[in-house]
Amino acid sequence: xxxxxSFRHFLNIAGQYTGLITDLCKVQDIISRxxxxxxxxxxxxxxxxxxxxxxxxxxxxxxFEEAEDGYTVNPAVADLVNYYERRGRLTSARFLRDQILxxxxxxxxxxxxxxxxxxxxxxxxxxxxxxxxxxxxxxxYGSNHYQACMxxxxxxxxxxxxxxxxxxxxxxxxxxxxxxxxxxELVDPNAEYxxxxxxxxxxxxxxxxxxLLLAQSQxxxxxxxxxxxxxxxxxxxxxxxxxIITATALTMLQSLMEExxxxxxxxxxLGNLDAVWTHTEEQTLISPGRQSSQFSGEDRLExxxxxxxxxxxxxxxxxxxxxxxxxxxxxxxxxxxEQIWAQIERAQEIKSWPAFVLSHFAxxxxxxxxxxxxxxxxxxxxxxxxxxHQTQYRCRFADFTVDLLDFGLIWSEK
Amino acid sequence: MALTTIPKSQExxxxxxxxxxxxxxxxxxxxxxxxxxILVRHxxxxxxxxxxxxFSLIETDQIIxxxxxxxxxxxxxxxxxxVLFLLVDLWMEGGGAFSDLFQLRxxxxxxxxxxxxxxxxxxxxxxxxxVEAIEELLKRLERKGLVHYYVDTRSLILRxxxxxxxxxxxxxxxxxxxxxxxxxxx
Numbered sequence: 001x002x003x004x005x006s007f008r009h010f011l012n013i014a015g016q017y018t019g020l021i022t023d024l025c026k027v028q029d030i031i032s033r034x035x036x037x038x039x040x041x042x043x044x045x046x047x048x049x050x051x052x053x054x055x056x057x058x059x060x061x062x063x064f065e066e067a068e069d070g071y072t073v074n075p076a077v078a079d080l081v082n083y084y085e086r087r088g089r090l091t092s093a094r095f096l097r098d099q100i101l102x103x104x105x106x107x108x109x110x111x112x113x114x115x116x117x118x119x120x121x122x123x124x125x126x127x128x129x130x131x132x133x134x135x136x137x138x139x140x141y142g143s144n145h146y147q148a149c150m151x152x153x154x155x156x157x158x159x160x161x162x163x164x165x166x167x168x169x170x171x172x173x174x175x176x177x178x179x180x181x182x183x184x185e186l187v188d189p190n191a192e193y194x195x196x197x198x199x200x201x202x203x204x205x206x207x208x209x210x211x212l213l214l215a216q217s218q219x220x221x222x223x224x225x226x227x228x229x230x231x232x233x234x235x236x237x238x239x240x241x242x243x244i245i246t247a248t249a250l251t252m253l254q255s256l257m258e259e260x261x262x263x264x265x266x267x268x269x270l271g272n273l274d275a276v277w278t279h280t281e282e283q284t285l286i287s288p289g290r291q292s293s294q295f296s297g298e299d300r301l302e303x304x305x306x307x308x309x310x311x312x313x314x315x316x317x318x319x320x321x322x323x324x325x326x327x328x329x330x331x332x333x334x335x336x337x338e339q340i341w342a343q344i345e346r347a348q349e350i351k352s353w354p355a356f357v358l359s360h361f362a363x364x365x366x367x368x369x370x371x372x373x374x375x376x377x378x379x380x381x382x383x384x385x386x387x388x389h390q391t392q393y394r395c396r397f398a399d400f401t402v403d404l405l406d407f408g409l410i411w412s413e414k
Numbered sequence: 415m416a417l418t419t420i421p422k423s424q425e426x427x428x429x430x431x432x433x434x435x436x437x438x439x440x441x442x443x444x445x446x447x448x449x450x451x452i453l454v455r456h457x458x459x460x461x462x463x464x465x466x467x468x469f470s471l472i473e474t475d476q477i478i479x480x481x482x483x484x485x486x487x488x489x490x491x492x493x494x495x496x497v498l499f500l501l502v503d504l505w506m507e508g509g510g511a512f513s514d515l516f517q518l519r520x521x522x523x524x525x526x527x528x529x530x531x532x533x534x535x536x537x538x539x540x541x542x543x544x545v546e547a548i549e550e551l552l553k554r555l556e557r558k559g560l561v562h563y564y565v566d567t568r569s570l571i572l573r574x575x576x577x578x579x580x581x582x583x584x585x586x587x588x589x590x591x592x593x594x595x596x597x598x599x600x
Contacts, residue, residue: 265587289433
């Protein structure tokens with residue numbers, strides 16, 4: 001019960017002294033009694049009430065009493081206040097847009113007044129005053145709106161859990177409609193506002209050269225300087241921030257739409273599994289493995305594969321090649337040495353033996369031809385004499401090239 | 415370069431033969447990171463060596479796996495499809511984000527898998543009638559590279575190959591819708 005009274009009391013005090021508590025929450029260290037009294041004074045607390053208020057603030061746990069007449073702000077209160085203080089304030093984006101378009105309207109008015117045949121000074125000063133206030137308001141509201149929108153979008157991301165995609169989409173669409181969409185036309189560089197603000201900057205610059213007018217009004221000179229700063233802020237910071245809000249909301253929307261598409265697709269497929277099986281029939285969804293496949297003999301295949309690939313089973317697996325021109329009989333796949341000696345005997349004298357092999361044993365595989373070329377060199381025949389030439393013989397086969405000193409053969413039976 | 419000279423080629427081939435699907439998710443896993451990068455770097459060599467042994471190694475959506483010879487869907491494939499689709503649906507129904515499925519440990523067992531008129535019917539179609547069967551399947555899917563499975567907390571994180579399957583749902587849904595539209599136009 002006591003806690004309830006205390007909390008009500010806290011709310012009462014918080015409502016009554018919001019400005020003071022907000023200021024106190026900015027102090028991170030211990031607040032001395034003198035500092036505290038100074039804060040109370042700056043918030044208009046009469047001296048007679050100061051002690052009573054300090055006690056009340058301690059009783060409702062806004063302040064903690066520390067040693068040596070010092071105080072600290074309850075960290076829970078400080079966190080709460082600081083959190084909400086940083087949140088900015090949402091403004092209707094349509095209102096903000098209309099305010100900004102109001103600047104454009106006043107810009108035109110200023111132009112007319114500045115370049116009228118007879119300058120109506122009072123009307124001119126009033127227009128500048130209106131512009132000054134409007135631009136200042138837009139800067140303030142706009143900046144708060146940016147902060148509040150970003151916090152809102154962040155909150156939506158963080159607190160989205162527990163809500164369905166459809167709920168989150170609906171919420172985001174509402175936020176976009178109220179707080180973001182109307183800003184888009186302000187961001188567009190070709191839209192009315194962007195062009196007007198450039199004009200306004202020129203007009204304010206024109207004012208700067210009108211020393212006569214400026215000399216007549218101290219207020220005008222000050223407002224002109226402030227206008228330049230605020231316009232600069234709106235043009236360079238605020239509009240860029242509006243661009244960021246729009247882009248962030250769009251990204252969130254796209255990702256939510258994407259999520260919705262996935263969820264809908266998955267639900268639709270679950271409701272029609274037969275169609276899923278038909279559409280996935282030709283695909284490998286899960287590769288069969290040793291433990292899951294009913295594929296008989298896979299173990300054997302795997303072992304064979306591993307052995308072959310890692311050269312354990314067959315040291316040099318080679319594909320078998322058949323000669324392009326089929327020989328007369330199986331035996332002629334190989335050129336037997338007897339065949340070679342018989343050919344030499346028939347020819348009696350051969351000027352270039354490698355060239356002879358190439359033309360007479362053309363149908364045999366290249367390696368067999370190479371064997372025939374080198375036979376007289378490697379295993380001499382008693383009836384065959386070599387005649388060595390000084391010329392080089394070169395011949396290209398598909399897989400290798402033969403390069404050797406040319407030689408001829410003579411059959412002579414002594 | 416011959417396959418014999420590529421480091422860890424035997425381990426890679428063995429994993430592939432057990433049905434493991436390599437994917438960019440392996441880049442974050444110290445157990446498979448090196449294997450994945452070797453495989454990607456020498457993919458043509460692996461493809462030709464495996465082709466020689468009668469296997470077709472394919473890469474689709476950055477997922478590398480052995481294609482099965484028999485094009486008929488296995489029951490394991492059907493179960494994986496239903497369990498993954500249902501997991502996505504249940505998780506998002508509870509307000510979870512799709513991307514969290516690939517980043518957070520999802521307490522899958524806490525989901526309402528056997529809701530009457532819904533999950534129970536879909537799971538029954540692929541022969542699953544109890545949570546233990548789902549758990550067994552998820553453990554098998556871990557060996558195939560589709561999920562990270564944490565036995566102690568009964569939670570999982572989906573990996574890229576699972577995303578490929580889930581994306582199939584979108585493709586199939588599109589096809590079904592467009593064929594329904596065509597029928598409507600006729």
